[in-house]
Amino acid sequence: MRALTWHGKHDVRVDTVPDPEIVNPRDAIIEVTSTAICGSDLHLYDGVIPGMLSGDILGHEFMGRVVDVGSKSTLKKGQRVVVPFTISCGSCFFCKNTQFSACDNTNPVEKQDITEALYGHSVSSLFGYSHLTGGYPGGQAEYVRVPFSDVGPIVIPDGLEDDDVLFLSDILPTGWQGAENADIKEGDTVAVWGCGPVGLFAVQSALAMGAARVIAIDEYPNRLALAKKLGAEVIDFKQTNVLEALTEMSGGFGPDAVIDAVGMESHGFAPDTVMDNIKQNVGMGADSAHALREAIMCVRKGGTVSIPGVYGGMLDKFPLGALMEKGVQVRSGQTHVQRYLPDLLRRIGEGELDTQYMISHRLPLEQAVEGYKNFRWNQNDWTKVVLKPGTQLN
Amino acid sequence: MFRNYRSDDRRDHDPSTLWIATGIGALLGVAAFSIYQAQTRNSVAYRPDDDAPLRVSRRQDSRLTVTGRTVTIDRPRSELYAFWRDFSNLPQVMENVRDVTGGADLSEWTIEGPAGRDVTLVTTVTEDLEGERIAWESTYESEIEHHGYVAFRDAPAGRGTEVTLELAYAAPGGTLGRWVAKALQAEPHLQARRDLKRLKMLMETGEIATNSNRRDAA
Numbered sequence: 001m002r003a004l005t006w007h008g009k010h011d012v013r014v015d016t017v018p019d020p021e022i023v024n025p026r027d028a029i030i031e032v033t034s035t036a037i038c039g040s041d042l043h044l045y046d047g048v049i050p051g052m053l054s055g056d057i058l059g060h061e062f063m064g065r066v067v068d069v070g071s072k073s074t075l076k077k078g079q080r081v082v083v084p085f086t087i088s089c090g091s092c093f094f095c096k097n098t099q100f101s102a103c104d105n106t107n108p109v110e111k112q113d114i115t116e117a118l119y120g121h122s123v124s125s126l127f128g129y130s131h132l133t134g135g136y137p138g139g140q141a142e143y144v145r146v147p148f149s150d151v152g153p154i155v156i157p158d159g160l161e162d163d164d165v166l167f168l169s170d171i172l173p174t175g176w177q178g179a180e181n182a183d184i185k186e187g188d189t190v191a192v193w194g195c196g197p198v199g200l201f202a203v204q205s206a207l208a209m210g211a212a213r214v215i216a217i218d219e220y221p222n223r224l225a226l227a228k229k230l231g232a233e234v235i236d237f238k239q240t241n242v243l244e245a246l247t248e249m250s251g252g253f254g255p256d257a258v259i260d261a262v263g264m265e266s267h268g269f270a271p272d273t274v275m276d277n278i279k280q281n282v283g284m285g286a287d288s289a290h291a292l293r294e295a296i297m298c299v300r301k302g303g304t305v306s307i308p309g310v311y312g313g314m315l316d317k318f319p320l321g322a323l324m325e326k327g328v329q330v331r332s333g334q335t336h337v338q339r340y341l342p343d344l345l346r347r348i349g350e351g352e353l354d355t356q357y358m359i360s361h362r363l364p365l366e367q368a369v370e371g372y373k374n375f376r377w378n379q380n381d382w383t384k385v386v387l388k389p390g391t392q393l394n
Numbered sequence: 395m396f397r398n399y400r401s402d403d404r405r406d407h408d409p410s411t412l413w414i415a416t417g418i419g420a421l422l423g424v425a426a427f428s429i430y431q432a433q434t435r436n437s438v439a440y441r442p443d444d445d446a447p448l449r450v451s452r453r454q455d456s457r458l459t460v461t462g463r464t465v466t467i468d469r470p471r472s473e474l475y476a477f478w479r480d481f482s483n484l485p486q487v488m489e490n491v492r493d494v495t496g497g498a499d500l501s502e503w504t505i506e507g508p509a510g511r512d513v514t515l516v517t518t519v520t521e522d523l524e525g526e527r528i529a530w531e532s533t534y535e536s537e538i539e540h541h542g543y544v545a546f547r548d549a550p551a552g553r554g555t556e557v558t559l560e561l562a563y564a565a566p567g568g569t570l571g572r573w574v575a576k577a578l579q580a581e582p583h584l585q586a587r588r589d590l591k592r593l594k595m596l597m598e599t600g601e602i603a604t605n606s607n608r609r610d611a612a
Contacts, residue, residue, distance in 0.1 A: 020607035109588040136605040
C-alpha cells in the first residue's frame with residue numbers, strides 16, 4: 001500500500017510499504033477514505049518530539065471502511081467508522097474511569113521503558129506518533145491496522161459525509177476537552193491561545209458551554225477571521241500586548257479561564273522563545289512554551305489554566321510563582337477521545353457543531369508532502385489539510 | 395611591526411584569559427560550595443529502616459541483588475495465582491523464558507541470556523500458599539544462584555490484585571556483569587517489569603499489545 005512515512009526533520013515521503021494484516025484477535029483493518037494532517041504532526045515534521053524512527057507511518061486523524069476483522073472485534077466488514085487517535089483497551093483501571101489516554105495496556109511493553117524514564121509512568125498508545133506512545137503505524141495510508149477495534153472506533157450513520165465527522169478522531173474532542181478542563185461557568189470570559197483547528201474547536205466548545213465571551217489570540221489574519229466568525233473577539237499578538245489587552249478587556253480581572261491550544265512550538269517573538277528555540281535546535285530541551293507562560297500570567301487570580309496543546313519534555317523559565325501566588329489550577333492531558341464521541345456525533349448530526357468550515361485544502365494521499373510543507377510554512381492560508389487516499393492526483 | 399608586537403603581548407599578558415580563568419574558578423567555587431551545602435545541611439547520623447520494600451532501597455546487599463516490581467491487575471487473586479502456578483504458562487508472558495520443564499516443584503528453565511547464550515536455571519518451590527504466594531530458590535544445578543517469590547494481594551477499592559515479583563540473584567560477573575546485562579536488555583529488573591506488564595495485558599485484555607502490522611513480525 002501507499003503511506004506517508006517519516007524520515008527525519010522536514011523529510012516525509014509517500015512510500016510503498018507492506019499492507020497491514022490482522023495480528024491480534026481484537027484487531028480490525030480499515031481502508032482509509034479520509035485522513036487529516038494535525039498540528040501535532042508538525043511537531044514530528046519539525047523533529048521536536050523524541051522517539052521517532054525512520055520509516056514510521058504518520059497520521060492519527062483518520063476514518064474509513066472496515067475491510068477485515070479479528071475474531072474478537074465487534075466491528076463488521078463494510079461499516080464506516082471514525083477511529084480515535086488514542087488506542088485504549090477499555091478494561092484497565094484508567095479506561096474504566098474513562099481516562100482513555102492513560103490506558104495501561106496498549107503501549108507495547110518494550111516501548112514503556114523509555115516512557116517511564118521520561119514521564120514516570122507509561123501512557124496509552126497513539127496512532128502514527130512517537131515510539132514513546134507505542135510507535136503504531138498511522139492513518140495517512142491506504143490501510144490501517146486498528147488494535148482494540150471493539151473499544152475505539154465509532155460507527156457513522158449514513159447521511160453524514162466524511163468531512164462532517166472526520167475530526168471526531170482528534171481535534172474536535174481535543175478542543176471540547178480543552179474547554180471542559182477550563183471549568184467554564186455561565187458568564188465566564190475565556191481566552192484561547194492559538195486559532196489552529198484545536199483552538200477554533202475550543203472557541204466553539206467554550207461558547208457551547210456557556211462562556212459569555214471568548215477572546216482568541218493568534219497572528220494570522222485568516223485564522224483570526226475564522227475565530228471571529230465563530231463569535232470570538234480576537235487579539236493579534238503582533239500588534240497588541242496580550243497581557244494588557246486581556247486585563248483591559250475583562251474589567252481589570254483577567255480571563256476566568258485560559259486555554260493553551262498552541263503547545264510546544266510557540267513562536268511569538270519574545271526572549272523566552274529565543275532561548276527555548278536555541279535549546280530545541282541543539283536538542284537540550286523539547287518545549288517552547290511562550291503561549292503557556294503568557295496564559296498563566298494573564299489568567300485571573302483563582303482562575304483555571306487548561307492545556308490541550310501538546311508538550312513532550314522539560315520546561316524552564318516557568319512562571320511557577322504566578323501560578324502559586326494567584327492560586328491558579330492547571331488541567332491538561334491527551335484527549336480521552338472515546339469519552340466524548342457519542343455526544344459530539346449527536347451534536348454534529350443535529351447541526352449544533354459545524355466542522356467543515358476550517359478545511360482549507362483537500363488533497364490526494366500522493367500529494368501529502370505538499371500538504372505538510374504548506375501547513376507548516378503557509379499557516380495563514382492552509383488552516384486544515386484533509387488527505388483523500390483513493391483519489392487521483394490533480 | 396605593530397601586529398607582531400600586539401600578538402606577543404597577547405600571548406604573555408592577555409588580560410581576557412585571566413578574566414576567563416577567574417570566572418571559571420568562581421563558578422567552580424560556587425558549585426563546590428552548593429554541593430557541600432546540600433550534603434551537610436540538616437545531616438542525619440542514623441536512619442531507621444523505612445516502610446518501602448528493600449528492592450527499591452539505595453543500600454543493597456553487595457552479593458545478592460534484590461529487584462522486582464509490582465503491578466495491579468484487574469482480575470481476582472485466585473485466577474492470577476492459578477495461571478502462575480502452572481509454570482508452563484509463563485513463556486506466554488516472559489519474553490526471555492524459552493521453555494519450562496519439570497514437575498510442580500522442581501523445574502528447569504531455559505532462559506535466553508545476554509548476547510544470545512542460553513542459561514539454564516533449576517528451581518525448587520519453597521513455599522506455596524494458594525491464592526497468595528509462591529516462593530522458590532535455585533538448586534546447585536542452576537547456572538545462576540537466586541531466590542524469588544511472587545505475591546498476590548487484594549488491591550484497594552476493588553481494583554483487582556496487586557502482583558509483586560521479587561528476585562534476589564547473584565549477578566554473573568558481579569557489578570560489571572549487571573551493567574552489561576542491563577545494556578543488553580536482559581537484566582532481571584527490566585525483565586520483571588516487562589513480564590508483569592505482559593501478564594497484565596493478557597489477563598485484562600486477552601492479548602498482548604504489539605505495534606507490528608504483520609503477524610510474522612509480531
